[in-house]
Amino acid sequence: MHDNLSFNITKEGTEKDFEIIFQNYRLLVYRIAFSYTADSFEAENITQDVFVKVYYKLGSFQGKSKFSTWIYRITINTCHDYARRKKMINIEFTDDIDRYSVASDKLYNEKEIQEEVQKAIKRLPEKLRGMVILRYIEQLSCKEIASIFNCSVSSVDVNLFRARKLLKNFLTHLI
Amino acid sequence: MRCKKFILKLDRYISNELSQDESRQVEEHLTKCPSCKEELFILLNIKSKISHFCPKYSSTAPTYAKILSHIESMEEKKEKIKHFLKFDFSPAALVLVAILFFIITFTSINSINTSSSQEFMVKDISLFEILYFKSKTFYYVMMDLEEK
Numbered sequence: 001m002h003d004n005l006s007f008n009i010t011k012e013g014t015e016k017d018f019e020i021i022f023q024n025y026r027l028l029v030y031r032i033a034f035s036y037t038a039d040s041f042e043a044e045n046i047t048q049d050v051f052v053k054v055y056y057k058l059g060s061f062q063g064k065s066k067f068s069t070w071i072y073r074i075t076i077n078t079c080h081d082y083a084r085r086k087k088m089i090n091i092e093f094t095d096d097i098d099r100y101s102v103a104s105d106k107l108y109n110e111k112e113i114q115e116e117v118q119k120a121i122k123r124l125p126e127k128l129r130g131m132v133i134l135r136y137i138e139q140l141s142c143k144e145i146a147s148i149f150n151c152s153v154s155s156v157d158v159n160l161f162r163a164r165k166l167l168k169n170f171l172t173h174l175i
Numbered sequence: 176m177r178c179k180k181f182i183l184k185l186d187r188y189i190s191n192e193l194s195q196d197e198s199r200q201v202e203e204h205l206t207k208c209p210s211c212k213e214e215l216f217i218l219l220n221i222k223s224k225i226s227h228f229c230p231k232y233s234s235t236a237p238t239y240a241k242i243l244s245h246i247e248s249m250e251e252k253k254e255k256i257k258h259f260l261k262f263d264f265s266p267a268a269l270v271l272v273a274i275l276f277f278i279i280t281f282t283s284i285n286s287i288n289t290s291s292s293q294e295f296m297v298k299d300i301s302l303f304e305i306l307y308f309k310s311k312t313f314y315y316v317m318m319d320l321e322e323k
Contacts, residue, residue: 175221
């Protein structure tokens with residue numbers, strides 16, 4: 001989208017660019033924040049924090065990575081900070097599995113499955129949660145995710161594998 | 176060990192992110208290994224569950240005006256803090272304070288060093304103790320003068 005934009009770092013330029021960036025990335029940031037928290041109020045606060053950071057850091061964007069990668073990185077880091085601040089759920093899969101283990105013959109409606117999936121994503125450790133959201137909801141490539149998390153593609157492979165193992169346990173009655 | 180190498184690549188395999196050679200190796204392995212095939216099934220299942228049933232939202236993403244007003248209020252706060260911390264120290268005053276501080280400290284150390292009645296060593300005394308001692312001495316001297 002705006003990955004090839006060259007941003008002016010003058011005061012006027014920053015504000016003008018900022019408006020374009022905001023209009024283009026607003027929903028993307030909100031969507032990730034919502035996937036991360038499953039709460040519209042929290043997602044709104046995270047989105048606000050992300051764009052405040054973007055506003056102040058816009059001048060420091062050097063264009064070494066794609067602009068969208070930069071925005072994704074800020075969003076994921078803000079989500080992590082928020083989770084740490086709020087001490088959100090970060091339980092290992094061995095803990096309290098029974099709560100989620102429902103008889104497999106039970107029929108689920110769409111809303112129930114959605115709730116189960118939300119719970120399962122929310123139970124993942126921060127880093128894995130971020131990767132799962134970017135990979136399976138945002139459909140980013142492993143290479144892009146590696147660039148966002150500043151790690152190797154094989155590290156993304158390992159983390160996604162770990163996340164799948166956890167999700168398989170959390171969603172055992174749906175899979 | 177061999178299986179793990181392929182299992183880790185399954186995600187990129189189904190998204191066509193592997194090289195032709197790597198894809199062929201994974202395919203070959205899948206024809207021989209039922210447990211990896213099972214893993215592929217689980218991966219597809221999880222992927223479809225998440226993409227179909229990911230959290231749905233009714234957009235309440237903040238508006239541009241809201242973000243701007245938030246930034247403006249942050250700027251105002253910053254200005255207030257800056258204003259609060261802005262003291263007009265003249266260089267002469269700073270130099271005078273520094274000179275006074277050194278005079279008091281060194282005279283204190285000297286007085287303790289030269290005083291034979293003191294039983295403790297200077298190296299064991301902290302600056303705070305020196306200043307405390309000095310102010311106490313000053314107080315007694317003042318009291319003596321008043322009495323006289």
